[in-house]
Amino acid sequence: MIIGVPRERKTLEKRVALTPDGAHQLVEHGHRVLIEENAGLGADFSNDAFHEAGAEIVSTLKDVWTKAELVVKVKEPHETEYEFFRPGLALFDYLHLASMPDVTKAMLDGGMTGIAYELVQLADGRLPLLEPMSEVAGKLSVLNGSFYLLSQNEGRGVLLGGAVGVPRSNVTIIGAGTSGRAACEMAFGMGAHVTVLDVNTAKLEALKFDFSNQITTAYSTPAAIRRILQTTDLLIGAVLVPGAAAPRIITRDMIKEMPKGSAFVDISIDQGGCAETIRATSLEDPVYIEEGVLHYGVCNMPAQTARTSTMALTSATLPYITQLADTGIQEALLKYPLLRNALNTHKGKLTNQAVSDAVGVEYTSIDAALG
Numbered sequence: 001m002i003i004g005v006p007r008e009r010k011t012l013e014k015r016v017a018l019t020p021d022g023a024h025q026l027v028e029h030g031h032r033v034l035i036e037e038n039a040g041l042g043a044d045f046s047n048d049a050f051h052e053a054g055a056e057i058v059s060t061l062k063d064v065w066t067k068a069e070l071v072v073k074v075k076e077p078h079e080t081e082y083e084f085f086r087p088g089l090a091l092f093d094y095l096h097l098a099s100m101p102d103v104t105k106a107m108l109d110g111g112m113t114g115i116a117y118e119l120v121q122l123a124d125g126r127l128p129l130l131e132p133m134s135e136v137a138g139k140l141s142v143l144n145g146s147f148y149l150l151s152q153n154e155g156r157g158v159l160l161g162g163a164v165g166v167p168r169s170n171v172t173i174i175g176a177g178t179s180g181r182a183a184c185e186m187a188f189g190m191g192a193h194v195t196v197l198d199v200n201t202a203k204l205e206a207l208k209f210d211f212s213n214q215i216t217t218a219y220s221t222p223a224a225i226r227r228i229l230q231t232t233d234l235l236i237g238a239v240l241v242p243g244a245a246a247p248r249i250i251t252r253d254m255i256k257e258m259p260k261g262s263a264f265v266d267i268s269i270d271q272g273g274c275a276e277t278i279r280a281t282s283l284e285d286p287v288y289i290e291e292g293v294l295h296y297g298v299c300n301m302p303a304q305t306a307r308t309s310t311m312a313l314t315s316a317t318l319p320y321i322t323q324l325a326d327t328g329i330q331e332a333l334l335k336y337p338l339l340r341n342a343l344n345t346h347k348g349k350l351t352n353q354a355v356s357d358a359v360g361v362e363y364t365s366i367d368a369a370l371g
Contacts, residue, residue, distance in 0.1 A: 001325040002032045004068025006061055007039035009078035010299075012283035014042025014306035015313065017072040017093065020053040022314040022321075027054035031325045036064045043306040065089075070329065072321055074313065075300055076103050085110025087347060090329045092321060094118055094133075097344055098245045098358035099272040107345045108361065113329060117317060119243050119342035119352070127242060129320070131178045132312035134267075136302040138182025138238065141265040142171070142190065144301065145234040148263045148287055148294045155294060156261035158233050161191025168193045172228050174220060174249070174274065175238030176203035179267045183236045188215060195228055225250065230257050235293075237266035239274040244354035250275035252291065260292040269297045272358075333370060340366055 003026055005017050016039045018026075023033045033055040037047060047057050058064055065071060065084030073093035077085075085107060095116040097104045107114050117129040127134075142160075149169070151157035162168040171187040173180045176198035187194045188211060197220035198204050204217040218224050229235060229250075235258065239246050246268040255264070255277050268274045277290045281297040283304065288295055302309040320339060324332045333340045344352045349364035356363035 001328070002034065002067055002069045003321070003325055004034045004064035004071045005036065005039055005055075006064045006071065006073060006081070007036045008074055009080060010075045010303075013075055013300050013303045015074045015300075015303050015310045016040040016043050016045060016306075017074050017313070017317075018321075019311055019314045020045055020049040020055070022318045023050055023055040024053035025318060026322065026325060029322060029326055032056065034058050034064050034067060036061060040310075043310040045307075045310070070321075070324055072317070076100055077106070079106075082106040082110070085112045087111035089113065090115065090324065092117065092317075092324065094130075094270070095344055096270045097352070097355045098243060099270065101359040104345070104350065104355065104359050104361060108348050108350060111348045112345065113333075113343070113347075114345040115324075115333075115339060115342050116243070116344050116352075117342070119344070120320060120338050121242060121341060122338070127178075129313075129316050132316050133302045133309060134178035134240075135182045136305060136309050136312065137267050138179035138184075138236075139186045140301045140304055141179070141183050141236050141238075141267050141296075142186040142234070144286070144296055144298075145171075145236065145263045145265045146190065148296060149234060149261075153287070153294070154261065154289065155263055156233060156259060160187060160234070169233040170195065170231050171234045171236065172197070172232040173236040173238055174198075174225065175240065175268075176200060176207055176217075177238060177240055179240070180236070180238035181207065183238060183267075184211070184215060187234070187236075192234070195232075197224060197228070220249070222249070222251075222254075226254050226257065229254050230259075232258055233262050235262065235264040237264070237268050237274040237278070239268045240271070241354070243352055244271065245358045246271040246274045248274060248276050250277075252276045255293050256291045258291075258293050261294070263294040263296065265296040267301070270299050273297060330370070340370075343369070346370065
């Protein structure tokens with residue numbers, strides 16, 4: 001199979017979908033791997049490193065998309081890539097189509113097969129391709145949030161861990177999944193007072209145990225969120241409904257009651273965000289102020305640690321990319337339930353009910369779409 005890896009076009013997105021080691025494994029399996037020139041430079045992977053791994057360096061975006069049978073990316077397609085969509089072509093990446101009606105329409109119009117990293121789900125409910133980037137985003141959410149709490153950034157001017165004679169800052173994390181746990185780990189390590197809210201009491205109990213009862217946990221209700229946010233310096237939104245738009249559980253009135261100059265980082269912005277006041281921003285212009293609170297809505301936070309993120313991502317996705325390439329797209333979708341259940345678009349049909357509900361396009365079952 002011919003596997004194409006384009007350079008990412010999202011603003012300041014420096015990750016790449018494969019490491020040279022990953023490309024080498026696919027070549028060893030008898031596949032051709034096309035890497036767009038300089039696609040890996042942002043993650044410190046040179047053209048020469050890919051070439052030595054057996055990949056072919058191609059000079060243009062068109063070369064990748066028109067020659068490939070399977071395209072692997074990190075983020076959703078850029079509008080400059082829409083013209084290359086066609087039946088018989090498969091795309092495997094983070095799609096997050098529930099918050100992207102334009103991308104959804106382009107993929108359906110092009111008749112291409114779209115398989116979402118974020119929807120590959122194990123029997124125990126884990127999301128193995130989302131977890132690596134969720135962990136990175138969780139840790140970065142606290143680093144970015146603490147940066148925007150600094151006075152020169154119009155923040156409250158507080159240090160998460162406080163100082164001698166000065167109390168610790170309050171960090172509130174809504175969601176105790178992979179990203180919420182990682183945010184908790186980072187905030188706790190920086191000395192903050194951490195409160196985690198979730199509707200899953202088992203996850204809260206596990207966090208309480210793992211952090212030796214030194215964090216605060218609370219069952220997530222609107223009343224609890226409102227009360228806790230009144231004394232919160234840094235709020236982290238880590239709400240996830242796999243494949244669906246994030247529920248807007250943080251209201252504008254709740255944000256109004258937060259201290260002025262506090263910061264809100266919404267990890268769930270990929271799926272539309274979990275607050276009424278949040279909107280997507282970019283690494284180029286990451287923050288805006290709403291109701292006196294700094295809002296950070298960057299959809300690709302892990303791009304800030306491009307090398308770490310690329311290596312973590314490839315280690316998770318490579319087995320599935322290999323399955324698709326070794327077996328063939330159609331056969332792999334029929335043979336492997338984890339890949340089949342991650343199918344979003346196929347031959348002009350939308351095959352994910354949650355995305356259908358979010359973007360208003362008719363839903364077709366996966367079995368019917370695959371024939």
